[in-house]
Each structure stands twice: as C-alpha cells, then as structure tokens.
Amino acid sequence: MTRTAAFFDLDNTLLRGTSMIQLGRGLFERGFVSGRTMLRAALMEARFRATGSEHLDDTSDARDTALEMIKGRDVVEFGQHCAAIFDAHIAGRFCAEAVAVAQEHLDLNHAVWVVTASPVEIAELCAQHLGFTGGLGTVAERADGRYTGRLRDGLLHxxxxxxxxxxxxxxxxxxxARAHAYSDSSNDLPMLSLVGHPTAVNPDPHLRRHADIHDWPTLEFRDPGGVRSRVARGLKVGTSLRLAARALARRDN
Incomplete structure (x- = not known):
C-alpha cells in the first residue's frame, strides 16, 4: 500500500517566528555575524511579524548574508554550532498546536516532513527533535569539507x-493525491496545490483569500490579539530596533 505523507512548512507554521533569525542570533553570540547584520535581520523579523507575510527582498538578503557568513567554514564544525543554537534558541519555539497536528499524522503512520527555505541543517534538526520522517531545506554547496559560499540547487522557496x-x-x-501540506505563506501555493489535502496555517492575506475561494481548511495558532494587535506590536518592535540601530551606528563611528 502506498504510504501517505504530510509536508509542513517551518516558519510561522510549525515554529513561532522565523528560524533564520534564531540561527542568526546564535551565530551573533558566537561571533559569526556583526551587530549591524543582526539588527538588519531583526528588522526583517519585525516586518514579518507585523504583516504576516514574507518579502522576497528580505528572503534574498538573508540568503546572501548567510552564504557570505559560512563561506570557507568547516561543515562539521558549523553543524555543531547549528545543533547548539537549535537547542538554545529554536527547540523551545515550536507551536504546540501545530506539532499536535503533525503528531496525528504520525499516529496514522503517515510520513511527516519539514520543508523549509532555511538551511537543511536546521530542517533536519527540527525533524529529529519532533520525531518526523525527515527534513528538506536549502543546501549550501560543499567542497573538501568546507562551504563554497554558493547554493547547490537554489533556495528551497x-x-x-x-x-x-x-x-x-x-x-x-x-x-x-492523498498527501497533506501545511503552510502560512502564499509563496507555498505551489506546494499546497500539489497535494490532495492542503491546509492554510496562520495564513497571510493572499493565502487566506486563496483558501477561502478554494474551500481549503484554515488553522489559526497565532497569539491572541488579531491582525491589528499584531501590526501594532510589530510597529512598536520595529521602532525600537531602528532606534537601537542608530545607537549602534553612532557607537561604531
């Protein structure tokens, strides 16, 4: 009998917030990235949390920054850093309700996969932590045990x-046709449309409209407060970060 599978996006679906920001936070603590880079990433996170939508420019910027950051670094050593950062900054951020949905699939003997634009190292750590079948993520090219600073097959997005x-x-x-897929983002419409049972989770506005038109199930696991509350919190966070960025710039000059 053909086995059924369920495919879960990571950021804002299984995880509250974005995994790349948490990875960047840990790498900043370990001296991999500058304060300026981390503040820019935090501003991206604030915009994401305020609007509920990914922005292509932010995604491209994060990709380029990450590739430059790991270029020439030892693959095994970087993997060890990722594992430590996962334990410190990511493992505690999973959405219990979304994980429970995934567990229902596991209980039915479905294969369950994390599918994310974040690095495959993070995808695999998430899958291992949650007891999933496996994880798919963006793969950085490797040569002679070190990262080249290029992607092997492009961004998984x-x-x-x-x-x-x-x-x-x-x-x-x-x-x-029997498979399930879960995501918050309209960027994942190709993946959602590929399976017989798509579900929108914490959907951005475009995905919500698409789900309504096509009668897809919608799950809401956000923090209480609604859209206006989220926007207000995001704007407040964004203002604080901009002030912090200016202070950092003055200190560096």
Missing part, C-alpha cells in the same frame, strides 16, 4: 519547494 516535494514523493512512493 516557492515553486522550488513543490519540485522538491514531487521528487521526494517519487523516491518514497507517496501518493500526492
């Missing part, structure tokens, strides 16, 4: 996620 999920299904014999 948008349509590329759907391609990866289709390949995974072909490899493992998953029936996509």
């Amino acid at each position: 948008g349509a590329t996620k759907a391609v990866a999920v289709r390949k995974l299904a072909e490899t493992h014999g998953y029936d996509l």
